[in-house]
Amino acid sequence: xxxxxxxxxQMQILNMQKQQLSAQQKEFDNALEELKNAKGLVYKSAGxxxxxxxxxxxxxxxxxxxxxxxxxxxxxELQEKRLKSKVEDxxxxx
Numbered sequence: 493x494x495x496x497x498x499x500x501x502q503m504q505i506l507n508m509q510k511q512q513l514s515a516q517q518k519e520f521d522n523a524l525e526e527l528k529n530a531k532g533l534v535y536k537s538a539g540x541x542x543x544x545x546x547x548x549x550x551x552x553x554x555x556x557x558x559x560x561x562x563x564x565x566x567x568x569e570l571q572e573k574r575l576k577s578k579v580e581d582x583x584x585x586x
Contacts (some may be wrong), residue, residue, distance in 0.1 A: 499579045505574065510568045513561050520558040572578055 527534065527550055535542040535551045545553075 499575055499582060503575050503579070506568050506572050506575065510565060510572070513517070513565050513568070517558060517561045520554050524551065524558070528552065546556070579584050 527547060530547060532545055536545050536550055536553070537543075569572050
């Protein structure tokens with residue numbers, strides 16, 4: 493495979509990862525919105541079990557996970573920017 497083809501493949505992989513993370517981020521946004529409206533007990537999934545947790549703990553955990561995903565997306569975007577630069581350089585060399 494040529495270097496350009498390899499770079500294109502890496503770009504596709506990065507885009508897929510970014511899409512997956514964006515979907516997860518949206519799920520966390522939806523869960524946080526539902527949590528705002530929640531009345532009564534709150535449960536979280538732990539394997540095959542549902543465990544009761546405080547609303548504040550559930551909110552903090554979701555926000556932490558969302559922040560982690562945001563940072564991963566930022567990292568992927570940086571990698572994507574670098575790859576685009578390499579792709580442009582490879583085109584210039586050909």
